[in-house]
Amino acid sequence: MNRIYLAGIAFLLVLAAGCSGPSEQETVEENMTHADLADFVREAAAYAEAAGEDAALAEFNNEAGGFSRGALYVYAYDYNGALLAHPYEKDAIGSNRGNWTDVRGLPVIRIGTHTAANGGGYITYLYPAPDDGGINESAVETYIPKIGYVAPAGETWWVASGVYLSDVAGPGTEPYPEPVSAMVDLVERGAAYGREQEAEAAFAEISNASGMFVDSEEHYLYAYDYNGTLLAHPHLQASIGTSLIERQDPFGMENIRALRDTAESGGGFIVFIWPNPEQENRDELKIGYVLPVDETWWVGSGVYLSEITGEDTVLP
Template structure:
């Protein structure tokens, strides 16, 4: 559970998605007025995703400093206050212990005290478990899908149609507990041209261009080009993959040994059945999914990934994805 903050200049949803994701998050604070962004429909100047991430990390640093200076009891009381100093626009702070128990959330007080370790987002991502693991390392980014909040801050985790991609940041307070907050990527749409941040827009354009190529040149030629590691559909960490709607891999530049195999049962890090979830999203017309996958540029280590998929026709679909390390560096 988290909520938004800054201003709109992204349009993803990205729908992040790593896994797939979603979950429990928060953020807030109110000194340093120069860092605050007032969100209104009339706002003409947008902050960049880079600036948004900087604000998020700064917000988290201040919350962590408050907790360490004032102690756990006072900090949790402040973080649970939905009218307090740790509500800053769309940012708020949430807190968990390392057993997965939610110990602070200003907009979901009914869940405080409950075990959320195995809670999953709409497409199966074990968000709390992933965030706890990141926090154990001290601090770091996470990526997930989470429902956008209502006007009064209410969050409906059962509303799968409201899930959209978020970038979260988590930070360890001590060996017992950690805090988190996050920003919705949809807050970073460039209102001047209705485009998302460059790294995400590149992902969308790349997929759309591949779909057009497939429609213009036919399935056989498209699959051959997608399988070619030196072809037009491999650009750095971006590459296109192709599946049919049954989950059978049709083409992949780095998984040629899996071509022709059904990968619906493949479960990525933190529980997401990646291919199955991506296929379902493509069948609905396309969009974002967060899931886990091996990164060929990082010794094939599993990493959260924001995928974007689009159908070619009623039989097959194409997709690509941005690894979290590329989105948050």
């Protein structure tokens, strides 16, 4: 028997002995890392293999089950986008959510399906936190970044879970992991600078590849107007003055439009797909943060998912 199957058998024995108590569940969540998350999802996939699909889905749908630990839980989909299990979205079970997007338009289920079909791996997206035992996907203001992990559970379905970005922050990096905190700080400084300076002077500084808005890790600031015209960028000089509002990623998300809409609504986090120059310009999920400068332009920056996980997360 392989290691994953043995892990599933071991988990069946744990269930037979009774679920862990609340204090243990809280400890799991408080100490969760992205690596722990991946192990948790692989454990669920192993349990599905050992117990069979029907028993596994019943367990994943159980709010008091071994795979539901507060804000940490397993959900499951088939490869056609039908929701098979979710302890906090039971009314949606059986519905097709293949085209569901997060609040900024990221097609999360399609990306999860694609990743699972290619062996599994990390994803990232925005999702509301559970409130009073449920999740309100209509509550736009409650969406916050999550790191997810997906794994195939069989030939026809897959399992996943996620951890809120604030829960994987280590000591001294709160409220987010260090690359994200640094990126948010960069955008906040850039927006403040843009309000203090003449626009043309701000654009020149943002476009300076060795300027104050390109850090030691090569994170950089960019600026657009609300028509999607690129105003400043240290690495896309040839595109400055061009509207990129119609740009689409491989999944059809118009990411510049989505970034613009986020800034126009007051700013905040957004997840989108963008080529990673460190990975031969292959597409990768990116956690972005944008802020309006004034009524005519806005600034943003981003961190690739691999910078948080330390693993190759380019989309296959």
